[in-house]
Amino acid sequence: MNNKYILNLRNKFPILNKIINDYPLIYLDNAAITQVPNQVIIALSNYYKDMNANVHRGVYSLSEISTKYYEDTRHKIKTYINANSSDECIFVKNTTEGINLVANSYVKPILKKGDEILISQIEHHSNIVPWFLLAREMGAVLKVIPLLETGDLDYSKFETLLSSKTKIVAITHISNSIGTVNDIKYIIDISHKYNIPVLIDGAQSILHTKIDVQKMNCDFLTISSHKMYGPSGVGVLYGKKSLLDKMIPYQGGGDMIKHVNFNNIIWNDLPYKFEAGTPSIGNIIAFGETINFLNSLDLNFLYKYKLELYNYIHEKLLDLSTVKVIGNPKVRTSIISFVIKDIHAHDFGTLANYYGISVRTGHHCSIPVMEYYNLVSTVRISLGFYNTMEELDKLVDIIFKSKKIFK
Amino acid sequence: MLDLYKDIIIDHGNNPRNKYIMKDYTHTFNGHNYLCGDSLIIYLKIYENNIKSISFSGAGCVISVASASLMTIVLKNKSIDSSINIFEYFKSIIVSGADINEKFSNLNVLAGVRKFPSRVKCATLIWNTFYGAVNVNK
Numbered sequence: 001m002n003n004k005y006i007l008n009l010r011n012k013f014p015i016l017n018k019i020i021n022d023y024p025l026i027y028l029d030n031a032a033i034t035q036v037p038n039q040v041i042i043a044l045s046n047y048y049k050d051m052n053a054n055v056h057r058g059v060y061s062l063s064e065i066s067t068k069y070y071e072d073t074r075h076k077i078k079t080y081i082n083a084n085s086s087d088e089c090i091f092v093k094n095t096t097e098g099i100n101l102v103a104n105s106y107v108k109p110i111l112k113k114g115d116e117i118l119i120s121q122i123e124h125h126s127n128i129v130p131w132f133l134l135a136r137e138m139g140a141v142l143k144v145i146p147l148l149e150t151g152d153l154d155y156s157k158f159e160t161l162l163s164s165k166t167k168i169v170a171i172t173h174i175s176n177s178i179g180t181v182n183d184i185k186y187i188i189d190i191s192h193k194y195n196i197p198v199l200i201d202g203a204q205s206i207l208h209t210k211i212d213v214q215k216m217n218c219d220f221l222t223i224s225s226h227k228m229y230g231p232s233g234v235g236v237l238y239g240k241k242s243l244l245d246k247m248i249p250y251q252g253g254g255d256m257i258k259h260v261n262f263n264n265i266i267w268n269d270l271p272y273k274f275e276a277g278t279p280s281i282g283n284i285i286a287f288g289e290t291i292n293f294l295n296s297l298d299l300n301f302l303y304k305y306k307l308e309l310y311n312y313i314h315e316k317l318l319d320l321s322t323v324k325v326i327g328n329p330k331v332r333t334s335i336i337s338f339v340i341k342d343i344h345a346h347d348f349g350t351l352a353n354y355y356g357i358s359v360r361t362g363h364h365c366s367i368p369v370m371e372y373y374n375l376v377s378t379v380r381i382s383l384g385f386y387n388t389m390e391e392l393d394k395l396v397d398i399i400f401k402s403k404k405i406f407k
Numbered sequence: 408m409l410d411l412y413k414d415i416i417i418d419h420g421n422n423p424r425n426k427y428i429m430k431d432y433t434h435t436f437n438g439h440n441y442l443c444g445d446s447l448i449i450y451l452k453i454y455e456n457n458i459k460s461i462s463f464s465g466a467g468c469v470i471s472v473a474s475a476s477l478m479t480i481v482l483k484n485k486s487i488d489s490s491i492n493i494f495e496y497f498k499s500i501i502v503s504g505a506d507i508n509e510k511f512s513n514l515n516v517l518a519g520v521r522k523f524p525s526r527v528k529c530a531t532l533i534w535n536t537f538y539g540a541v542n543v544n545k
Contacts, residue, residue: 344468346443350411350526362443376444376466405412406421406469 005298006305010386012037012293023356026391031176031204031335031382032360034229036290043289044231047282054278056255066281073288074271077236080291081221082212087270088244090237091279095203096126098222098237099170101274102199103130104250106220106243107168113139116165118196120145120153121372122175122182125365127201131170145171147372151180151327158187162194169198173205177366177380178327179310179335181208188217197243203227207294207385208333209303213238229384230290231283237274244270253277302385309383310334313392320396322403326373337364337378340399343406345377351405352379352398359395410519411526412469420469425462425479432460436543438536440528445471449536456487463536468529470520475533477513487541494534501530 010016013035018025027035047069053062055070071086078086092098107117117131121144135142143161146154162169169191174181184200191198197219202211206223213221220243225234239247249256249267253276258266267273310333317323322341340348349361360380363370370376381395429435429450439446445467452460461479466472482490493514499505501520509515520530 344443344445346468346526346529347412347470350523367444370444406417 005301006386006388009297009302010388012039013386014038014041016386020356020358021354026357026387026394028381028383028387028391028395029358029360030384030387031227031364031380033226033232034207034384035386036231037229037293039293040230040286040289044282044286047285051285052282055281056272066285069285069288070279070281073284073291076288076291080211080294081206081223081236081238082214083238084214085241088238088241090239090244090271090274091284092222092235092237092274093233093280094226094235095201095222095224096130096235098220098235099127099199099201100130101237101250102168102170102220102222102239103134105247105274106197106239108134108138108250109248111138111140111167114165115140115167116143116163117141118143118145118161118166118169120171120182121147121368122151122153122177122180123170123172123366123368124176124201124203125367126203127170127172128368140167141165144368147369151175151178151329151332153180153182155183155186159190162191162196164194166191166194166196169196170201171198172201172203174208174333174335175329175366175369176204176335176382177364177369177378178329178337179332179382180327180329181205181331181333183331184216184218192217204335208306210299219243225283225287225290228290229293230287233280233283234287241270244274247274249273249276251276297385306334306383306385306387309387309389309392310336312389313381313383313395316392316396320399323399326375326378335380335382337380339375339378340402343402345379347406348379348399348402351402352395355394355398355401357391357395357398411523413516413519415516416473417469419473419476423463423472423476425476426464426472427462428464429460429462434540436536436540438532438539440467440471440532442525442528443468445529445532447471447475447533447536449475449533449540451537451540453487453541458482458485458487458490463533467532470517470526470529471532474517474530477517478533478537481511481513482537490537490541494538497534498531501527 015035051065053066055067074086074089078089148154188198199220200218202221202223221238223236226232256268256273256276324339326337345361352359362377432450433453434451437448447465450462463475500518504521507515517530
């Protein structure tokens with residue numbers, strides 16, 4: 001392992017020097033939010049110092065500069081995910097908003113009573129609730145690909161759940177609660193055989209592997225900046241242009257129209273017709289710097305490194321007789337949920353924090369997964385590129401400690 | 408750390424008092440902590456505005472179970488009105504950090520929760536459940 005490379009990387013993140021309760025911070029909640037490198041913090045600060053002005057509006061210098069940087073970010077993310085055109089990359093506030101946009105602007109106009117929406121049992125609430133709301137409003141049916149005990153989806157049921165009434169398949173690439181990597185190639189191939197478009201929730205996968213939307217051939221992909229070492233308040237919805245062109249905006253406001261009178265409105269072109277109102281300009285510009293940061297890294301090395309970290313802690317946890325790891329999916333990564341015998345997840349979380357360790361405890365916005373395993377809450381750790389084996393050893397120490405303290 | 412997980416709290420968390428399902432209750436309520444999914448049920452036998460018997464069931468963390476155990480000890484044989492006043496006192500010491508009244512030593516052991524804002528809901532779960540029982544079943 002190239003320790004120097006990781007040490008250098010860690011030094012780029014000021015927050016990793018933080019002391020929590022006299023202990024160095026060990027941050028293991030990267031599935032919820034990733035930390036932000038200094039160059040991104042500087043970019044955000046520089047935006048407010050040098051170019052704070054609304055985009056696409058002014059003829060003055062500040063507005064021209066902020067517009068340029070704003071659109072530069074769009075071009076950078078287009079290249080990063082290999083979209084066909086920048087017009088296919090719509091700025092939203094997060095993955096959740098991207099899913100709501102597709103639900104309301106693509107699915108709703110074509111959804112009739114009795115039509116079907118297919119999701120899976122392993123989804124984050126953000127890929128359940130928008131569809132639930134839409135199905136209830138339109139009298140449509142929400143269908144669910146079931147989960148197996150291993151934590152894999154039951155692919156044998158998948159094709160039988162599709163029908164001529166299925167209007168969309170919306171599925172996560174990687175489970176945020178137990179780390180399952182779903183076989184989205186299979187899902188997309190089979191769905192396309194029936195001409196059903198597929199939305200991929202890429203929130204957890206965007207830093208798991210190289211995402212190439214053209215190769216993946218998904219119809220929509222949603223991601224969040226705050227899970228890729230960028231600022232919060234920014235996400236991207238990628239959609240195939242042929243679909244986006246047909247869609248009707250669901251949020252109205254400034255910048256998304258060409259002409260307004262009280263009888264008729266002409267929508268703006270893509271991608272602006274979906275970006276109503278003043279966007280999170282500073283954060284989007286800082287997100288551009290986040291992509292510069294990612295492009296400066298040896299990502300192939302880091303994908304492998306994160307997997308090694310995962311295997312390291314996974315084996316250690318499996319060896320502990322009082323720890324039960326939830327699920328054992330065929331392909332998995334970065335995220336582990338576990339329970340400790342006779343110790344409530346929140347008690348463990350408070351104890352871990354006392355020793356500087358940030359772990360997630362609770363249902364991880366995936367109550368259907370918890371209920372499947374008959375659990376109320378688990379401890380979840382999720383890894384970032386900057387985590388180390390030494391940090392994970394400390395987590396294991398705290399598990400031993402917790403057994404002494406709570407007995 | 409010891410501010411929160413004092414020996415007495417661990418003791419009540421691991422060996423809670425009055426944790427059983429009461430058959431002949433007059434009031435009951437199911438309380439949920441939606442943050443973690445924990446749920447506790449309270450059972451009360453109330454005669455002439457006095458709590459003659461009190462118990463709880465369910466599962467929770469050390470803090471929520473210890474708080475429930477200690478509450479049952481404190482509220483037994485109290486009137487509803489004074490129980491509500493004690494609830495107000497309990498909230499005041501763990502939410503707003505009010506002064507400690509030595510009279511309530513069984514509750515004051517939980518005062519350390521005030522330094523752990525994310526755990527306040529654990530300590531108040533059973534109290535809110537109690538409040539639900541006496542109000543809903545009025």
